Amino acid sequence: MKQMPKEYYDLLHQLQAIDFVLIDLTLYLDTHPHDYEAIQQFNELAQERKKLKKQYETQFGPLQQYGNSYSHYPWDWSKTPWPWQV
Structure with missing residues (x-):
C-alpha cells in the first residue's frame, strides 16, 4: 500500500476522533434533548469537523462520495489509498 505523508494520518485521526464524539453525543442527545451544554x-465539534474535512x-x-465531497480535476476517486483503507 502507498505510504502517505504524516499529515494525512494526523488529519484522518483527528476526523475519526471527532466523528466518535459526535456519534456519542448524538446518542446522548437522543435521550437528553434539553441538555444545552451537550448541544x-x-x-x-460539527463546525470543527467541517473545517478539518475541508483541510x-x-x-x-x-472523503465521501455521492455529493458529500467535491472532486478535484481530474476526477480523483481513482487515487488510493482511500481513507477506509488505512
Missing part, C-alpha cells in the same frame, strides 16, 4: 458541544480534502482528495 453546544455537538455544534462546536483534508484540499490536500488529499474526497
Whole structure:
C-alpha cells in the first residue's frame, strides 16, 4: 500500500476522533434533548469537523462520495489509498 505523508494520518485521526464524539453525543442527545451544554458541544465539534474535512480534502482528495465531497480535476476517486483503507 502507498505510504502517505504524516499529515494525512494526523488529519484522518483527528476526523475519526471527532466523528466518535459526535456519534456519542448524538446518542446522548437522543435521550437528553434539553441538555444545552451537550448541544453546544455537538455544534462546536460539527463546525470543527467541517473545517478539518475541508483541510483534508484540499490536500488529499474526497472523503465521501455521492455529493458529500467535491472532486478535484481530474476526477480523483481513482487515487488510493482511500481513507477506509488505512
